[in-house]
Amino acid sequence: MSEIVALGAVGADPAARILDSIYSVHLLDPAAQSGGAAGTSAASGNFADLIAHGLARMNAKVAHADQMVTQFALDGSTPIHHVTIALEEARLAVEMAMQVRQRLLEGYRELMNLQL
Template identity: 60%
Template structure:
């Protein structure tokens, strides 16, 4: 799952108007996780690996262009923009996660 797909999934959940439900043992056991479905930690690791790959690619292209190698400027520009957007996406995901954590921590029981 790419970072864009991850943000789309998060925003879709947040805009669907989900109604809160009481958590009971029955609701927890009704929908077990699918065996082939990746977990949250795996999704985050994959997203961060993709982010790092895009930043490294942009860095390599900029370095090659600065050294005078035969690298088209449009490829450098596209790689830099993809890296910038990926970093911005990662920051938005982090901000949403921190906000959700704070909401949970401030919930009165």
């Protein structure tokens, strides 16, 4: 377990820990749902690999939602609630990627403004 996750788990109430585990497993890592170990390989890599893996997961969520919408529009065999869930997962993934991008830019700007 990483230091950040361990620090977050110390003061967190049980409900928050359950929500965090659901979010990290189901929304961010589709391979973790099938029991794969893909989520652990990115955590042990360097920062660039971590960012690239996160962007790939976000892209997979968006592509899956697009596929679900297309399938629903063409033949209607996909239930609407599955389409809605896929769209919301994609929206959350894109929103999270935008927040990470914004924080990285803020950190970069702060480093560039440091007086040496």
